[in-house]
Amino acid sequence: MKILAWHVHASWMTSFVQGDHDYLVPVLPDRGPDGRGRALTYEWPSAVREVRPAELADEDIDVVVLQRLSELQLFQRWSGRALGRHGVPAVYVEHNTPRGDVDEWIHPLAARADIPIVHVTQFNAMAWDNGLAPTVVIEHGVPDYGYQYTGRLDSLAVAVNEPVRRWRVAGLDLVQRISQYVPVGVYGMGADQLAGRFGPGLAATDDLSQKELHARTANHLAYLHSCRWTSLGLSLVEAMTLGCPVLVIASTAAPESVPAQAGVVSSDPDVLARTALRWQSDRAEARDVGLAARLHALDHFGLPRFLDEWNRILKEVCR
Template sequence: MRVLAWHVHAAWMTSFVQGPHDYVVPVLPDRGEDGRGRAQTYDWPASVSELTPEELRSTDFDVVLLQRPSEVELFERWSGRSVGDHGVPAVYVEHNTPRGDVNDWIHPLGKRTDIPVVHVTEFNRAMWDNGVAPTVVIEHGVPDYGYRYTGELDSLVVSVNEPVRRWRVAGTDLVARIAEQVPVSVYGMKTDELTARITSGLAQVDDLSQAQLHDRMAQHFAYLHPYRWTSLGLSLVEAMTLGLPVLVLAATAAPESVPPEAGLVSSDVDLLGATALRWLADPDEARESGQAARAHALRRFGLDRFLDDWERLLKEVAR
C-alpha cells in the first residue's frame, strides 16, 4: 500500500515506517511543521519518500494517516480529494492527552464515524470523549536497539524536548527537586535553557541525534521519567529496551506500563530521589532492575507486535 503521513513525531514515525508499505511524507521548502519531509536525525528506510503539495495532487494513496486536526483540511486542499467514506480511507492517530477542562475533552474527530481514532494507550482512550468515532488502541512499539547499559555515569538521565516551555507538563520542576538529591542530565531540544532555571545538580544538557541519545542514555545509572501529562513517552520505552532501570512519576499510563521489577513508579518525588541514591550505592540492584525493564519492554513494546497491529488496521481501513 501507499500510505501518506505527515512527519509529526519522529520517534513514533521511525517505528511506523519499518512496515512493508511505501510511505509518503509531505515536504515544504522551509521544512516547517506541515512539511518536514524525511527525518534528518533518525534512520528511516528508503521506502519513505517526500512529495510536495503539488505532487500530492497527482498521486494516489491507499490510506491517509492523520495525526493533527488540521491535516484533514490540508489533505483536501493539497490533493483535491476528501478523506473518509467519500474519499481516501483514513485513520487518525491520537498521540496526546486532552487539554483544558475535563468537560471539554471532546476529540476533534468525535463527530465522524468514518475515520477510526487510534489511541496509543488505553489511558488516552479513556480520557478523551471520543463521541461516535470508532476507536482502537495500538500501543507503542520500538526497535530492539540492543542491551547497552553500562551505568558508568553517576547522574540520572531525562529525555525531553523544550523542558522550560513544558515546565509542569513535562515535570521539569520535579527534575529540579530530584537534582537536589542526585545529579540529573537532560537531553533534548532547547535543554540549554535549563541552565538558567536549575541552579544545582544539573550534570549535562545536550541536543543529540537518536543514535547518540541511545548511546548516552545507556551510560547513565538510571532513567528518570517525570512527565505529569503525556500519553506514554517513547523515551521511557526506549530506556527500558536499552536496559536502564527506571524511576517514573505515577501519572497517565505509566503505572500500567512499567512493572515493579523494572524500577519504581511513584507519585512520591522524594522516594524517587531516595531510590536513585540507593541504586548509586548498589549498582547490582540497578542493573538487575534494568534487565527486568528490558525483558518487559521487548515483550510488551516490541516492534513486531506494533507493526502487526498496524498491518491489520491498515488493511481493514483500506478495504
C-alpha cells in the first residue's frame, strides 16, 4: 500500500519504513518540521519517496500515519481531502506521555471514533484518556545493528536531543548528579549547549549519523537512560541491541521493558552510579549484562514483530 507519514522521529521512522510498502514523506524547501523529507543521517530504503505539498492531491494514498495533531489540518489543506470515516483512512501514533494535571490527560483525538490511536508503550495507553478512539499498542521495534559493545571507556553514554530545553523531562539534572561519580558522554542535537552547565565529568557531542552514534555508544561502559517522563526512548532499545548494559531511571515504561538481567532500573540515581562504579572494576559482569540486554532486545523489540503488527493495523484501517 501507499502510506503517507511525516518525518517526525527519525529513529522510529527508520524502523517503520522497513516494511513492504511505498512510503511518502512531505518535503518543504526549508526542510522544517512540516517537511523534513528523507532523513539525512539515517539509512532509509528507496521505497521512501519525498513528496511536495502541491503533489499530494494527485497521489493515490491508501492510509495516512499521523504523529502530530497539526498534520490533520496540513493534509486537508495540502491534498483537499479529509481524513477518517469520510476521507482517507488514518491512524495516529502517540509517541508521548500526557502533560499537565492527571485529570487533564485527555487525548486530542478522544472524541473521534474513526481514527485509531496507536500507542508505543502500554504505559502510554494506560495513562492517556483515549475516549471514543479505538486504541492499540505497538511497542518499538528496531533492526538488528549487530553486537558492537566494547565498553573500553570508563564513561556512560546518554543520547538525547535538545537536552537544555528538555532538562527535567529528559533527566539532565540526574545525569549531572551521576557525572560527579562517573564520567558521562551526552550525544544528540543541541548537546553542545550543555557547555558550562556540567563539571569536568561530562563530554557533549552534537548531532551524529545513526551509524556513528551506535559506534560511539558501544564504546562506553554502559548506556544511561535518564528520562523522567517520556515514552520509552528508542536510543535505549538500540543500545541494548548493540550489547550495552543499561542503567535506567525507573519511570514510565522502563521498568517493564528492561528485565533484571539486562541492567539496573532504579528511581535512585545513586544506585545507578554505584552500579557503574562496580562495572568499571568488573568488566566481565558488564559484558554479561550487555549480552543479556541484547538477547532481550532482539526477542522483545525485534523488527519482524514490529512490522507484522503494523501491517495488521494498517490493513484493518484500510478495510
